Amino acid sequence: MDTLLPLLDRHLPALVLAGIVIAGGYAWPRFLSYLRYCKIPVLNTKYDGPPENFLFHSAKVYEEGYRTRRNDVHRIIAPDGEHVVIPNRYLDELRERPDDEVDVLTAFMKVMENDYIHLFPCHHNTHIANSVVKKELTRSLAKINPALSRAVAETVASEMPAECDSGWTPVNINAVLLRMVAIISGHVFVGPELCRRPEYLDAAVNFTTDITMAVPIVKRWTKLIRPLAKYFEPQLAKVQAHRARMRDFLAPVIAERKAKKARGDTMPEDTLQWMLDKTEAEGITDATELTNMQLLLTMAAIHTTTLTTTFILHDMVARPDVVEACRQEIKHVLAASGDDGSMSTHALFNMKLVDSVMRESQRMNPPFLDSFRRYTLKPVTLRDGTFIPAGCLIEAANKAVLMDPDIYPDPATFDPYRFVRLRTNADAPDPLAYKNREQYQFVSVTKENMSFGFGRHACPGRFFAANEIKLILANLLLNYDLRLAAAGEGGLAKDVVLGSGVGPDPSRVILFRKARARA
Numbered sequence: 042m043d044t045l046l047p048l049l050d051r052h053l054p055a056l057v058l059a060g061i062v063i064a065g066g067y068a069w070p071r072f073l074s075y076l077r078y079c080k081i082p083v084l085n086t087k088y089d090g091p092p093e094n095f096l097f098h099s100a101k102v103y104e105e106g107y108r109t110r111r112n113d114v115h116r117i118i119a120p121d122g123e124h125v126v127i128p129n130r131y132l133d134e135l136r137e138r139p140d141d142e143v144d145v146l147t148a149f150m151k152v153m154e155n156d157y158i159h160l161f162p163c164h165h166n167t168h169i170a171n172s173v174v175k176k177e178l179t180r181s182l183a184k185i186n187p188a189l190s191r192a193v194a195e196t197v198a199s200e201m202p203a204e205c206d207s208g209w210t211p212v213n214i215n216a217v218l219l220r221m222v223a224i225i226s227g228h229v230f231v232g233p234e235l236c237r238r239p240e241y242l243d244a245a246v247n248f249t250t251d252i253t254m255a256v257p258i259v260k261r262w263t264k265l266i267r268p269l270a271k272y273f274e275p276q277l278a279k280v281q282a283h284r285a286r287m288r289d290f291l292a293p294v295i296a297e298r299k300a301k302k303a304r305g306d307t308m309p310e311d312t313l314q315w316m317l318d319k320t321e322a323e324g325i326t327d328a329t330e331l332t333n334m335q336l337l338l339t340m341a342a343i344h345t346t347t348l349t350t351t352f353i354l355h356d357m358v359a360r361p362d363v364v365e366a367c368r369q370e371i372k373h374v375l376a377a378s379g380d381d382g383s384m385s386t387h388a389l390f391n392m393k394l395v396d397s398v399m400r401e402s403q404r405m406n407p408p409f410l411d412s413f414r415r416y417t418l419k420p421v422t423l424r425d426g427t428f429i430p431a432g433c434l435i436e437a438a439n440k441a442v443l444m445d446p447d448i449y450p451d452p453a454t455f456d457p458y459r460f461v462r463l464r465t466n467a468d469a470p471d472p473l474a475y476k477n478r479e480q481y482q483f484v485s486v487t488k489e490n491m492s493f494g495f496g497r498h499a500c501p502g503r504f505f506a507a508n509e510i511k512l513i514l515a516n517l518l519l520n521y522d523l524r525l526a527a528a529g530e531g532g533l534a535k536d537v538v539l540g541s542g543v544g545p546d547p548s549r550v551i552l553f554r555k556a557r558a559r560a
């Protein structure tokens with residue numbers, strides 16, 4: 042104490058100043074946040090407190106918001122801050138707002154703590170990656186589908202456990218699908234020669250999981266000292282190690298492709314090549330940027346498609362009649378299409394019951410409880426005078442809408458025929474009175490189904506994802522019998538809801554057996 046007091050005395054002014062700076066750094070953002078949000082009614086005071094309160098009760102929070110305040114802008118307090126929930130009736134108006142007013146990328150950068158995680162390449166290159174999916178990939182689907190169809194057949198055969206050939210075998214289908222989807226997507230991301238290479242597969246399978254774990258770790262650090270997190274949190278180093286490995290993997294591939302192009306060789310048709318062509322045209326030659334763009338697509342595509350397909354199979358296997366009806370439809374469509382065994386986009390379009398089961402499964406198990414995440418870069422005044430300040434993370438309820446009985450009658454019942462009925466039977470009552478019943482296809486995005494988002498930034502990969510999922514389902518149903526495992530055999534589904542994310546029970550198994558010759 043004797044030595045401490047003089048020391049304190051000598052440094053008192055500096056200590057007081059440091060205290061003011063730290064307290065100010067902590068309190069100032071909170072004060073600004075208070076000013077920004079204080080006029081927007083808050084919903085979830087009862088889930089305030091430790092982050093777990095919101096994380097594990099988020100479904101109830103969104104549901105309560107939709108039930109009690111569906112026509113008013115309101116606020117949810119989540120562990121990462123305030124989320125402003127926008128009623129559906131404003132979405133058509135908001136989707137028209139330009140990106141420099143209501144921006145999707147800033148929203149995702151904030152949610153994903155991009156300053157510390159560095160998931161997104163610079164704005165411009167992120168737009169290039171998105172536009173490659175929207176334009177080149179989607180426009181090429183009919184052309185690449187025969188090759189994709191063969192790739193799916195090979196991958197299903199190689200990835201399903203060999204034990205299924207000799208009898209009923211418990212399969213953790215989520216884990217199997219993750220590799221399958223990574224390989225199949227890899228065919229169109231980096232090409233058939235590279236899509237099974239361990240470096241690519243490691244990034245495709247583990248990058249998303251490592252980022253998902255890193256984001257809450259970053260958020261635990263108070264903003265003022267967040268830049269220091271990378272020196273203390275090994276999870277952040279893990280994310281950057283993925284980037285370095287992927288860059289080492291892609292750099293020689295990129296160099297080789299550039300040489301091929303210079304020689305005038307025929308170039309591959311995959312997202313890497315399309316991104317190379319677009320960036321080269323603009324003089325961007327850095328392999329790191331292309332690596333980041335490729336990793337971004339991996340992040341957007343692999344786990345989302347895997348969890349959607351897992352949910353569909355979990356929902357199907359509980360209903361043997363639906364499995365059989367889908368199998369018959371697939372056989373019928375293929376017999377009528379006269380294709381050479383590969384499944385064309387036209388044949389996939391005609392699998393309308395399969396499509397309906399996919400949409401119904403996604404209706405009951407959307408990947409996110411919310412959708413239409415945007416950030417207001419400028420203050421927004423809506424036509425009826427409703428005001429949303431600048432600097433807000435806005436979003437709309439998704440799951441609560443999908444369970445609304447006025448929109449989806451008897452919403453808690455899984456009805457495999459719900460959407461095929463609406464699409465093919467003009468007399469089927471349509472509570473939404475859509476002008477075009479094709480709005481009920483799996484890929485259609487509406488205010489009443491935003492699992493692929495909404496507006497001009499709705500998921501551009503959904504057409505590819507729908508093809509991929511249908512091809513996987515068709516191959517599994519034609520080549521395997523499947524049945525429900527009992528609870529004791531790992532068959533009990535317990536979905537995981539954490540914050541706004543929803544996933545299937547990752548440990549659940551389904552019994553598969555290689556199909557004997559069927560009629």
Ligand code: HEM
Pocket residue numbers: 145146170171174338341342343345346349408412413414491492493494495496497498499500501502503505506
């Ligand atoms: C079933 C699988 C998938 C689901 C559920 C899904 C879901 C979503 C959602 C909810 C968004 C945000 C949209 C919005 O806020 O309006 C999104 C954006 C995006 N998705 Fe997907 N996605 C899937 C598959 C894919 C695939 C396979 C790809 C790439 C081939 C992809 C590429 C993208 C891209 C590039 C964006 C950003 C679009 C933009 O900001 O303009 N997604 N996705």
